[in-house]
Amino acid sequence: MSSEFSFLHFGDTHLGRNSPSRISKKRAESSVEAFEYVIEQAMERDVDFVVHAGDFFDSPNPWPSVIDSTQQKLDRLEEAGIPLIATRGNHDRSYGRGRTLKGITMDIYESELFHVVDPKKPEFPEFREPVDGVRVYAVGYHSDQTPRILDGFQPDAETFNVLLLHDFVEGLTRSYEGKHTSTDILSSLDLDYVAVGHDHDPQAPYRRQNGTVFAATGGTIDYTFNLADARKGYNIAHVEDGEVRELEQNDIPQTLALEKTQVDTADADPDTIRNEVKDKLRTDSAAVKVKITGEADPTEIPSQTIEERLEELEPVEMAEVLTSTTADVKAEIDRGGFDLLEVLDEHLPDGEKDEFRALQQKATGLMDTPANLTDSGNLDKSGREELRREAEEVLYED
Numbered sequence: 411m412s413s414e415f416s417f418l419h420f421g422d423t424h425l426g427r428n429s430p431s432r433i434s435k436k437r438a439e440s441s442v443e444a445f446e447y448v449i450e451q452a453m454e455r456d457v458d459f460v461v462h463a464g465d466f467f468d469s470p471n472p473w474p475s476v477i478d479s480t481q482q483k484l485d486r487l488e489e490a491g492i493p494l495i496a497t498r499g500n501h502d503r504s505y506g507r508g509r510t511l512k513g514i515t516m517d518i519y520e521s522e523l524f525h526v527v528d529p530k531k532p533e534f535p536e537f538r539e540p541v542d543g544v545r546v547y548a549v550g551y552h553s554d555q556t557p558r559i560l561d562g563f564q565p566d567a568e569t570f571n572v573l574l575l576h577d578f579v580e581g582l583t584r585s586y587e588g589k590h591t592s593t594d595i596l597s598s599l600d601l602d603y604v605a606v607g608h609d610h611d612p613q614a615p616y617r618r619q620n621g622t623v624f625a626a627t628g629g630t631i632d633y634t635f636n637l638a639d640a641r642k643g644y645n646i647a648h649v650e651d652g653e654v655r656e657l658e659q660n661d662i663p664q665t666l667a668l669e670k671t672q673v674d675t676a677d678a679d680p681d682t683i684r685n686e687v688k689d690k691l692r693t694d695s696a697a698v699k700v701k702i703t704g705e706a707d708p709t710e711i712p713s714q715t716i717e718e719r720l721e722e723l724e725p726v727e728m729a730e731v732l733t734s735t736t737a738d739v740k741a742e743i744d745r746g747g748f749d750l751l752e753v754l755d756e757h758l759p760d761g762e763k764d765e766f767r768a769l770q771q772k773a774t775g776l777m778d779t780p781a782n783l784t785d786s787g788n789l790d791k792s793g794r795e796e797l798r799r800e801a802e803e804v805l806y807e808d
């Protein structure tokens with residue numbers, strides 16, 4: 411093994427992410443720009459290889475323009491002789507019927523130095539060796555199967571071992587006890603660096619345990635309100651004599667920033683809010699989200715006027731107002747809310763109405779029973795499977 415080398419770690423680039431639709435082009439561009447920035451850094455800093463921890467693309471069908479600009483950047487990396495090893499995130503795949511894996515989007519790239527590693531249990535461990543004596547293993551997104559795939563894994567004690575994971579890891583990210591692997595389990599193996607993707611706001615983005623470095627870089631372009639302040643970064647690890655001597659945790663500049671403001675108000679005056687946001691703007695291109703809290707009745711808040719006033723500001727590409735007030739919001743839903751059954755009745759042909767109504771009622775019924783829900787409030791696996799079976803019958807019975 412060379413006694414000194416460095417590598418760059420990033421992930422969750424969600425290339426081509428294009429929501430919200432009002433600024434889809436800007437959004438997709440900003441994802442590519444963040445990616446390009448990191449690849450530039452890899453070349454400038456002359457790292458020996460790059461690892462990507464999954465969710466390379468945002469969807470299984472990225473825009474051709476996104477595929478092209480990414481390919482150009484990968485070509486530059488290839489010319490520089492820097493290998494990139496990636497694993498599959500939950501966004502990088504498409505499924506066929508019965509949830510069989512149909513394809514991995516990253517497979518469209520055929521550069522010699524671009525590798526996707528995502529073995530299932532029978533093929534694991536599979537690895538790449540970007541530098542003599544350095545092994546990069548990977549397990550893409552396999553949800554609650556990950557512990558089973560890792561069971562019995564014994565990396566070579568003589569090599570510098572990197573593991574890429576696109577999953578939650580107890581002790582580093584959010585996790586649901588017993589469903590995911592943990593830093594305790596992984597640090598008992600001969601692993602030197604574990605690069606973790608999937609959680610865009612990891613609780614502990616860095617941790618050294620029993621000689622193993624665990625690192626989660628989060629996403630590169632996060633936009634949702636709760637992630638506005640989350641780190642958007644990449645790491646460069648410097649290795650000497652088989653040990654990580656230094657871990658740089660760097661930020662990625664955002665070409666489309668997200669500014670969020672929380673206003674606690676009873677009257678939500680558009681001018682006051684506009685001035686408050688104006689003072690906070692630090693970039694020349696930003697999407698703005700304003701969350702209004704307090705006791706105001708949400709139906710009395712002039713959301714549209716606030717959004718219009720904000721969009722008059724030069725750098726604001728789009729403004730959105732969220733209301734999270736303590737007033738009784740049920741009144742609002744009753745007045746102008748969305749009723750799925752009503753919409754189905756209006757738009758479906760007569761022959762299909764009953765089937766879809768039954769399906770919707772089935773879903774609601776399952777969700778009403780706490781025993782069917784996971785800790786995070788989603789439908790659990792058996793509930794999802796049951797619903798999927800019924801949905802497939804309705805959708806594909808012909």
Ligand SMILES: [Mn+2]
Nearest residue numbers: 422465499608
């Ligand atoms: Mn992701």
